[in-house]
């Protein structure tokens with residue numbers, strides 16, 4: 001490319017343009033690849049080879065520039081996308097801690113390493129956090145100076161017309177019998193109509209610029225990205241979630257202690273949770289019963305509940321279903337799971353009831369083969385524990401062990417084994433869904449084989465020895481409810497919408513510059529100079545003729561630019577036509 | 584005949600017509616290859632290019648560089664390339680066939696939607712047909728006005744492959760939706776996602792052609808073929824960029840609508856489940872592409888590699904991740 005008279009160097013650019021543009025031109029004329037000048041044209045990409053001045057401050061400044069350069073942003077974005085992938089390959093604790101435990105058990109050699117490196121907690125791992133924090137810092141470090149530059153660009157005037165307009169992307173030259181002033185004002189009118197910002201640096205030219213909204217949109221987009229991240233942080237700090245398993249007919253009063261699990265954000269005061277009371281009247285569930293590929297898939301989950309915003313407040317009937325949470329006191333209640341709670345009664349040898357409860361069994365597969373535990377600490381002489389399966393539609397033969405073949409209760413059955421001994425070794429707290437058999441022994445029948453219990457609703461099993469009996473009374477459904485608040489979500493939502501808007505503006509609007517210059521036509525020639533067309537030969541009827549040169553520039557491919565240039569030539573012609581009509 | 588059967592009939596019919604369109608597009612490309620006799624014109628166009636480059640202009644406001652703007656090589660399309668009548672006729676025939684096939688496919692998807700009384704994308708089979716319908720429709724709408732006959736075979740062939748796969752491997756009887764998928768946000772989220780994928784797909788095809796074209800511009804082959812009849816590499820690159828840009832905007836919207844839907848369904852708008860992870864990965868890769876393209880000193884070829892990698896992520900998202908997450912999804916909804 002040429003290093004001789006570049007139209008924007010020299011008097012034109014250096015005086016009127018922003019320093020950024022001047023830098024770009026400097027670089028371009030210094031012989032960089034052609035694309036450099038263009039790309040840096042309108043944005044403060046500080047890729048300038050500014051070598052660090054020695055010293056700590058210089059180094060810091062240099063580091064900062066590197067961090068906030070677009071190349072770094074590009075690199076960090078790629079890094080972030082690669083770093084996110086393992087979280088979709090390895091099971092994650094934040095989604096399903098149980099699967100992580102299974103995976104670790106199945107891969108004893110690799111998983112301790114994976115665990116140390118954070119592969120089961122990718123999105124909370126130090127390396128993932130480091131990448132997005134760097135990106136965040138880079139983003140802020142990028143927005144601030146760009147906003148300053150843009151604000152001053154908004155106030156500045158379009159630059160002086162370059163010397164040779166014919167070198168611009170789009171250009172045209174016409175000769176007209178309009179006077180220079182008339183021609184220029186015709187051009188101005190067209191540009192004005194097209195919402196260009198105009199400025200005349202001298203009497204024979206006009207400079208026009210449009211598309212400032214492009215950078216505005218771009219900045220809005222990047223700013224809104226930071227807003228989304230801030231919203232997420234707020235949600236993390238001030239949000240909380242609690243999960244409950246509630247059987248049909250049961251009632252739940254919300255407070256920090258009553259949730260099965262609760263995970264409050266670091267800044268949440270768990271004393272101030274909303275004190276609502278919720279009872280589950282009925283859980284409607286339907287499964288697909290038509291044979292075929294989707295046999296047994298769920299069709300409907302709908303929890304019919306009664307809600308009070310505080311104990312004693314008026315009751316209202318509410319339906320919670322998948323995709324339709326209910327809201328109370330800023331907390332949303334979601335239906336996230338469901339399963340079965342067999343009602344089981346354990347009696348001692350004398351027939352007095354030791355245990356009668358609807359016990360939730362947790363589903364393990366699509367057909368709701370569910371596992372659960374019944375703990376009877378009051379049994380004597382030794383504590384009793386039952387562990388096993390609930391099967392909504394038991395496969396009767398048990399040839400493959402206890403298996404359910406349909407998710408609804410077409411043939412419900414429990415299959416349990418019995419243990420006796422110390423239920424709570426060391427008195428340590430334990431999950432209600434697991435039986436710690438460290439200090440327990442399996443109960444056997446008289447012939448020494450383990451006692452295996454299979455019960456249908458209404459059936460009773462006499463435990464061997466004088467240990468009493470166990471009865472499977474009935475089965476109810478339970479709903480897995482999740483109560484959540486996220487005060488950051490509205491912030492993120494608004495910012496996400498703004499980001500989309502900014503993106504659309506930033507990507508679709510074109511930044512354009514158009515220059516028009518007029519000069520008197522050389523008097524003698526019959527043909528326009530430089531091959532331009534002639535309305536009528538200069539001075540043919542004694543009036544002065546004017547050569548109008550138009551040049552337009554755009555940032556990228558821009559089919560609209562040619563249309564603008566030709567609109568100006570048309571505008572000039574029209575003005576002439578108007579005048580001819582009038583005279 | 585009921586609607587579902589009609590939908591299947593329309594699907595088969597559209598595959599037959601797409602096959603004809605594919606043949607017609609190939610036939611069209613065969614007629615496009617420049618004759619070797621054109622080499623004189625080539626030499627002239629080289630001289631012109633050199634002149635243009637000497638005229639190079641750089642302006643602060645940012646203009647395409649001379650090298651990008653002007654056909655930098657021999658056989659460049661545009662004024663240099665005269666499309667023969669024969670190739671134009673074949674191109675129109677192929678386009679007509681594509682319109683017909685795409686209309687049949689869209690009709691098939693609509694009828695299936697009516698048959699099941701919900702948006703027709705509740706399982707992998709419906710996903711595949713709806714996505715290909717979006718690609719076919721997007722191409723049909725844009726092809727004529729942009730003179731994209733040369734692109735046809737690279738769009739129609741993958742559509743046929745995916746439809747064939749959908750019918751043989753993924754076929755599912757029209758049925759109802761899982762409760763988790765019953766939300767109007769699903770309609771919004773997924774339909775915009777399909778549109779985005781359609782644009783990503785067009786951009787991917789153009790991007791690949793750009794790389795081939797660029798290579799052959801740098802090392803002109805002994806014998807020109809249809810590649811030399813395509814628009815210049817710079818122009819292909821810009822086309823791919825514009826398509827990717829539209830797709831990226833749509834994808835941004837997809838991401839947000841997905842988050843809103845997740846908030847309704849799961850109570851948290853973002854929890855990094857595999858589908859969310861990949862939606863995000865696609866988004867960041869394409870954001871990197873946009874940055875690369877706008878960054879000084881990163882050449883367009885490198886940026887295009889990033890975009891192609893993004894498309895690989897799109898494919899993974901719609902195949903592997905779907906299969907995995909139906910698993911996880913089942914798990915989510917049947918138990919805690």
Ligand code: HEM
Pocket residue numbers: 043044067068069070071073077135136138139140141142143217218221222225502503505506507867870873874877
């Ligand atoms: C959170 C990560 C980021 C994302 C997702 C992102 C995304 C994008 C996207 C999609 C564009 C093209 C849209 C447009 O032109 O309006 C863009 C443009 C741009 N980005 Fe970013 N960006 C991020 C961070 C950054 C950072 C840290 C910087 C500063 C170094 C930066 C500087 C720019 C600039 C200068 C442009 C303008 C390019 C042009 O004029 O076409 N971005 N960004």
